[in-house]
Amino acid sequence: xxxxxxxxxxxxxxxxxxxFQRLGGNFLRSLGxxxxxxxxxxxxMAAFAQQRPELVLLDLAMPPHMDPEHGLELIPRLAGVxxxxxxxxxxxxxxxRAVELGAWDFITKPIDPDLLRFVVARALRKSxxxxxxxxxxxxxxxxxxGLIGQTPPMQQLRVMVRRxxxxxxxxxxxxxxxxxxxxxxxxxxxxxxxxDGPFVVVHCGALSAELLESELFxxxxxxxxxxxxxxxxxxxxxxxxxxxxxxxxxxxxxxxVKLLRFLQEGSFVPVGGRTQRQADARVLAxxxxxxxxxxxxxxxxxxxxxxxxxxxxxxxALAERMADVPLLAARFLKGVxxxxxxSAGALAWITSREWPGNxxxxxxxxxxxxxxxLPDQQEVDTELLHLSAGDSLDPRRSPEPAPGTGVLDAALxxxxxxxxxxxxxxxxxxxxxxxxxxGVSRVGLIKKLTRLGLR
Ligand SMILES: Nc1ncnc2c1ncn2[C@@H]1O[C@H](COP(=O)(O)OP(=O)(O)OP(=O)(O)O)[C@@H](O)[C@H]1O
Ligand SMILES: [Mg+2]
Numbered sequence: 001x002x003x004x005x006x007x008x009x010x011x012x013x014x015x016x017x018x019x020f021q022r023l024g025g026n027f028l029r030s031l032g033x034x035x036x037x038x039x040x041x042x043x044x045m046a047a048f049a050q051q052r053p054e055l056v057l058l059d060l061a062m063p064p065h066m067d068p069e070h071g072l073e074l075i076p077r078l079a080g081v082x083x084x085x086x087x088x089x090x091x092x093x094x095x096x097r098a099v100e101l102g103a104w105d106f107i108t109k110p111i112d113p114d115l116l117r118f119v120v121a122r123a124l125r126k127s128x129x130x131x132x133x134x135x136x137x138x139x140x141x142x143x144x145x146g147l148i149g150q151t152p153p154m155q156q157l158r159v160m161v162r163r164x165x166x167x168x169x170x171x172x173x174x175x176x177x178x179x180x181x182x183x184x185x186x187x188x189x190x191x192x193x194x195x196d197g198p199f200v201v202v203h204c205g206a207l208s209a210e211l212l213e214s215e216l217f218x219x220x221x222x223x224x225x226x227x228x229x230x231x232x233x234x235x236x237x238x239x240x241x242x243x244x245x246x247x248x249x250x251x252x253x254x255x256x257v258k259l260l261r262f263l264q265e266g267s268f269v270p271v272g273g274r275t276q277r278q279a280d281a282r283v284l285a286x287x288x289x290x291x292x293x294x295x296x297x298x299x300x301x302x303x304x305x306x307x308x309x310x311x312x313x314x315x316x317a318l319a320e321r322m323a324d325v326p327l328l329a330a331r332f333l334k335g336v337x338x339x340x341x342x343s344a345g346a347l348a349w350i351t352s353r354e355w356p357g358n359x360x361x362x363x364x365x366x367x368x369x370x371x372x373x374l375p376d377q378q379e380v381d382t383e384l385l386h387l388s389a390g391d392s393l394d395p396r397r398s399p400e401p402a403p404g405t406g407v408l409d410a411a412l413x414x415x416x417x418x419x420x421x422x423x424x425x426x427x428x429x430x431x432x433x434x435x436x437x438x439g440v441s442r443v444g445l446i447k448k449l450t451r452l453g454l455r
Contacts, residue, residue, distance in 0.1 A: 007124040008032035012053035014044040014074075015086065016063050024057070027113060028120070039063065041074055048078060055123050058103075059086040060094060068094055075101040076169050076311045079160060082123040086111065101310075102167035130162070145187040147180060148328050151321040157184070157313060164311050165191025170263070172248075172308045173286040175315030178360030181286040182246065184313055188284055189242040197241025200234050200281075205250030212255050214271045217262075223272020235268060238281035248308065249289035249300065260304045283308070318355040318362065319441055325351050325362065332363045333380060336370035343381040350385070354444050365389045417452050420445070424454075 011033045015021055021037040028035045036051045038044040040063045048056070056078050060071030068091075075083055075098060082104035087095045095106040104123055107115060147158055164171055165188045173181040182201070189199045207215060214224075218233030235243060245251070251259065262268045263283060267276045285308045294300035318325065329350050333340055342350070355361055368388035369380045419438065427433035435445040449455045 007121045007128070008034075009054040009124045009128075010034045010051055011036070011120065012044065012047050012051060012056045013037045014039075014056060015059040016040060016061065016066070017059075020059075024111070024116075027116070031117060031120075033120070041070055044074060045077065054081055054127055055120060056081055056083045057086060057120075058083055059109075060091075060098065061088075072098060072101055075103050076164075076167075079163050079311055082127050084119055084123060100168045102164065102169055131159075145191070146183060147187060148331050149321060149324040150327060151323050153314075153316040153321055154324060157315065160311070160313055161187050162191060164188065164313070166193065168282055169310035170283050170285070170308055171310060172291075172312050173284065173315060174291070174312060175286075175288065176317045176358060177288050178358035179315035179317060180359055181288075181315050182244070184315060185242075185244045185246075185284045185286060189244075189282075192242070192282065194241050194282060198238055199242050199244065200238040201244045201246055202234050203246050204255075205247040209252035209254050210271075212252065213258065216255070217258070217268045217270050218273075219271035220273045223270075227272070230270075233268075233270065235262065235279045235281060236277070239279045241281060243281040243283050245283065245285040245308075247287055247289075248285040249287035249291055249294060251300075253299070253301070256301045256304050260301065260307060263304075263307045318358045322351065325355075328359060328362055329366050332366040333370050336367050337373055337380075339378065340370060340373060341379050343379045345382045346380050346385055349382050352443050354441055416448065417454065420448060420452065420454065 008031065011028055013021060013025055013028070013035055015024065015037070016039045018039075021039070025035045025037050036047045036053065038047045044056075044058075047053070058071060058074065058078075060068040062068070062070035062074070071085075072094075075085075079102065083098075083102070085095060085098040085103045085106040086109055087098075087106055088109055091108075095103075095108075098106060105119055107119060145158055145161055147154065147161070149155075149157075161184060171185075171188055173184050175181050186199060189195060202212075202216060204212065210224075214227075214231070214233065216233050216235055218231050218236060219227050221227055221229050245259075258268065262279075266280060267278050269276055291300055291305055295302045295305050326347060329342065329347075333342065350362070350366075357364075365385060365388050366380075369384040372384055372388055373380065420434070423434040423437045424431075427437060431445055431449075432442050435442045438445065440448070446455075
């Protein structure tokens with residue numbers, strides 16, 4: 001690559017000082033950059049969404065109170081592009097915190113134009129190389145992150161994972177069951193400077209408040225019946241690494257308070273202990289529940305919620321990225337039966353099925369179909385898939401009564417028929433719209449229409 005080529009790009013300059021907006025802006029324009037300016041956080045986010053800058057220059061002192069905390073809060077929200085922070089003299093601590101939160105670099109004001117030109121060009125170059133690398137890797141449908149998928153939501157997710165992984169920011173992974181939340185958490189750990197440290201998973205939903213507290217923070221000998229010796233907790237086990245709080249939405253309220261304290265101060269007290277201890281663990285959390293709704297109804301602490309969601313990553317349901325299904329299925333099959341292929345019918349079945357259990361379900365069915373192949377078989381066919389999905393393909397072979405013959409089935413069919421008819425009427429015969437109202441996929445609706453003889 002020719003390093004002497006001037007790199008120019010779209011730059012967003014966030015600074016409340018009109019004089020610097022003008023001077024800095026004009027200087028950058030004179031270098032060939034396309035510059036947008038914003039004077040406060042809201043304007044910055046609006047410009048960020050609209051201009052899609054490749055680089056953000058951010059002065060941390062933000063209106064209304066010129067509190068640098070407001071500027072810091074902005075950094076994780078600008079994820080996906082390099083952020084260069086502008087600080088005053090002697091604000092090294094602030095600059096370092098900014099870098100911890102994911103800022104790319106910092107420059108001290110008053111700004112040396114040569115330095116600015118150099119830092120901006122370097123950041124643009126690096127971010128373009130990265131974007132190119134991501135594009136190349138994802139054109140193959142997966143990469144070292146282990147997240148398979150070529151559809152736009154998956155590509156975006158990978159970009160975000162790569163961007164956020166090296167930072168210390170807490171990440172909240174949201175998405176339905178089986179969509180790869182834990183996989184994302186592991187990728188974040190693997191992509192961080194802590195990758196050689198431990199990755200510790202805590203299943204917050206599996207234990208009572210008391211047990212969870214002792215599990216997380218440890219306990220002292222004699223603190224309860226059965227506590228025969230001092231036992232360190234998972235927080236300490238994760239020291240120097242990453243603590244992944246799975247199903248954090250299930251965490252009982254008394255524990256939420258203690259977790260918040262640990263997140264804010266890095267300190268905790270073991271059960272039955274008197275003195276505080278410290279541990280240095282990056283915290284990642286995931287849940288399939290609607291945490292925002294839980295905050296509204298009071299079952300999840302608002303302060304903890306904001307502390308956890310430094311950055312929110314969403315793993316999309318398979319229904320939102322059906323185009324990834326053949327790729328996922330092929331990879332999973334390759335894992336268990338490298339020479340095997342899917343028959344045309346099998347592929348059709350896979351791509352038209354609804355996957356309520358998302359990737360986990362797809363993976364389980366494909367892998368067990370691969371394992372059920374006979375030694376002389378080269379293709380996974382529909383029959384094998386039905387077998388591993390536990391469906392009964394042929395009613396003559398199934399020992400249970402054929403579906404739709406019992407009283408309950410008849411009643412349910414009648415109810416379903418009425419709901420579908422109503423939705424179709426309301427949607428003026430538009431299947432996609434009716435499917436949306438009913439909360440099923442269009443393919444699912446068509447299947448039901450056919451089965452109920454409504455087509
Ligand atoms: N994008 C993907 N690429 C490859 N494998 C995936 C992907 N998403 C999920 N998987 C696989 O599917 C299975 C389920 O993923 P994971 O455990 O991360 O889901 P989850 O979102 O944590 O689910 P739950 O909410 O039920 O805990 C794992 O075997 C994982 O490797
Ligand atoms: Mg999980």
